[in-house]
């Protein structure tokens with residue numbers, strides 16, 4: 400499979416700078432003004448329909464911008480059979496839109512045919528590691544390309560945990576030979592909720608495999624941080640992001656915003672902040 | 685504890701209230717195991733509620749936000765999601781779940797509001813049609829090249845992105861009336877709930893969503909075209925219930941409206 404995995408990288412320049420999550424409320428603005436944005440990340444699951452306006456807009460936007468595909472539906476850590484229909488549709492989207500990156504999460508979402516339609520954290524055990532590694536390999540084989548796995552924010556830890564999340568994630572990347580989408584906000588949220596040092600987490604990751612970073616806003620609920628993707632990126636996350644870039648080097652960075660979606664210019668301002676940090680470390684390098 | 689047991693217990697806790705959380709979840713420095721897990725329960729149910737609000741905006745308006753949320757929460761706990769695609773939530777996927785409309789139909793507090801379930805059916809059709817496969821217009825040239833007797837062997841098709849509906853309630857008017865907030869001046873306006881036979885086609889012409897009111901003849905004809913293996917069979921069946929109809933006029937009419945887009 401390695402020849403397939405490296406095939407595209409020889410033709411396409413790597414994704415760089417700051418990108419924005421593509422949301423339907425901004426389709427018109429984007430197409431009318433063709434703003435200066437490095438790339439757009441489309442939510443895979445919103446384009447799983449057979450036709451209609453969402454695909455029509457994505458088609459037009461992809462003519463002007465590089466696209467990445469980010470999904471929530473693979474349920475990679477679940478014990479239910481892999482959803483082959485979903486993988487087929489994903490494959491069709493990949494063929495149609497030629498995304499620069501394809502990602503999903505280090506999580507599970509369903510069991511015994513019942514779905515949470517949410518990103519549940521894995522128990523960090525040897526058994527779970529073996530299972531999710533096998534599933535990522537199967538998906539990559541089916542798609543004929545590497546995918547990126549993103550760390551999720553979490554509100555629970557399990558009694559059965561045998562290792563830390565960062566050890567588990569680093570092992571997943573190594574054993575499944577996949578890439579990594581490092582969500583810095585998620586690391587910060589989980590670090591606050593479970594009282595660990597986010598820098599220890601960042602240091603433990605295989606940096607050369609980090610092909611994308613996510614930034615988003617959380618909500619402080621007092622007893623815990625809730626990852627709502629509904630606000631600007633908060634100062635401690637910007638700080639952690641700077642530390643991450645210093646450690647990893649400049650990596651394509653996405654601003655995610657899913658609830659209370661603001662005007663397009665607010666998103667651009669957030670992207671600009673990320674771009675400035677990236678440039679600063681690019682220049683230093 | 686094995687992965688299977690963890691996932692089973694976790695998912696149980698998403699749709700039911702009381703389980704032994706401490707058995708598999710640790711408490712955090714600031715929260716009990718139950719409280720930690722409740723973040724996910726809130727998120728799962730909140731996500732499904734949001735999906736229902738997005739799919740059924742007219743129902744939300746008819747019932748009022750509060751009552752709609754109450755109804756939705758009852759639906760969610762008795763009908764867990766059965767698809768990885770949240771856009772499929774509230775459809776009938778198997779005998780294991782009710783569609784939202786079927787649930788409303790059997791929901792006792794709404795038993796005097798007979799039209800509600802059909803409004804939900806209309807909104808579900810709209811939602812499905814929105815994401816359905818695109819259709820190109822009917823190839824009239826190709827059709828014109830065929831001899832009329834060949835037409836009889838064809839099966840004519842509606843757009844993929846279309847759904848036929850019928851209801852004893854004026855659901856189209858109810859739907860239209862609830863598209864925009866009535867201003868203070870319109871408060872006296874209302875829809876008369878005249879019981880009758882209402883025939884609709886919810887469909888997409890290109891990317892434009894439409895709801896067309898059909899006559900019972902047009903509806904019956906389209907319905908028969910769908911059920912029959914070929915045009916001649918459809919005509920035969922249709923004429924049994926509508927012996928005086930002029931088929932060529934009717935056929936020309938449904939084609940010119942864009943309700944037939946394909947044949948094979």
Ligand SMILES: [Fe+2]
Nearest residue numbers: 549582613655
């Ligand atoms: Fe993310």
